[in-house]
Amino acid sequence: MSTATPVYLDLDYRNEATILVGRWRRSVMPFELHRGYAAVLDLADERQCRYWLLDVRRRSSVDAADVYWMLEQFYPQLHPRLGRTTYLAFLMEPHQLAGMMADAAMPSLSFDDGRPYRIERFTDEKHAEAWLRECQRQDQALS
Template structure:
């Protein structure tokens, strides 16, 4: 089932890098977040793409309730639909990253250890793209 891309999310698949790019255009309500990530997953499923750059810099902040929804509801859908490990590079503004790191209600990234997805946070797009490229190279290396 294909979900229409909401107007508050710029979503594209980059053929040259086999990477999905989602850019949140503004802060969103929880139901908008859910719809947006449904559209991201639908496009990823259509393209069988497990390398995602998610630019959340235009959102005002990262909410602990949204993080818990992602952990409990959204991320468990990735492996059954995409197979293999999905790599998510979150591009954040420095103040957002500082807020996430200071918020005790948001678990550390180590909570995802052993799960079929990997998450990293970045404040510079080139670093996020480089990490996704390295993940692709590691996945394509035999053995």
Template sequence: MLPVAPEFVEVTHRPDLDVLLIRWMRKITLEEMCEGYRYVLDRAAQHQCRQWLLDARRRFNTDREGARWMVTSFLPTLHGRLGGRTYLAYLLVPVIMRDVEADAAFPPASFFEGKPYAAERFIDEREAIAWLQQARQQPVAW
């Protein structure tokens, strides 16, 4: 049985796309971020879904501490729970893409090379979904 969904995140599985749609509903604390991502992983495992669209436009916060937790604690757990490579497409407001601090918190593309997970940032939902669908076609063995 899944835990109760936190009120600050909505998670929906789109079986037509095999994408987990995650919508952060407001700005969150680091503790809420950790709780939310653990809930998201439980839902992803329920559907064995490794393509995630994370709508963070309402969340509007990215920081080094949260990014460090993602990289050192959370992302390494994905393969064990989901198998295969997990793809995270972040949907952000354009101002975040231009924010130096937020940009520095997000790992460069080279960080994801050779890892069982990958992430990219987008301002357009269609482009994010297209990236997820293209990633699904990549022949990567893990």
């Protein structure tokens, strides 16, 4: 079932790079976050795309409650829908990343060890894209 793309989220599938790009256009309420990520997952499922660039720079902040919702509700949907490891590159402003790293309530990236997804955070889009391309190369080498 396809979820309509909300007006506060731009979604694009880069066919040549097989990367799904989601760009938040503004800060969102929790219910908007949930709808937005449902639309991201629907497009990823439709395209069978496991390499995502998620631009959260226009969101004023990323709080622990949102992260825990993603951990408990959203990420568990990835493997059943996409079948293999999903790679999520989060693009953030430097102040967002610094705030996240300083927040003791925020889980560290080691939380995803052994889970069927990998997450990295970036402040530069080219580095995020390079990481996703490297993940694709590693996946292809294992296939």
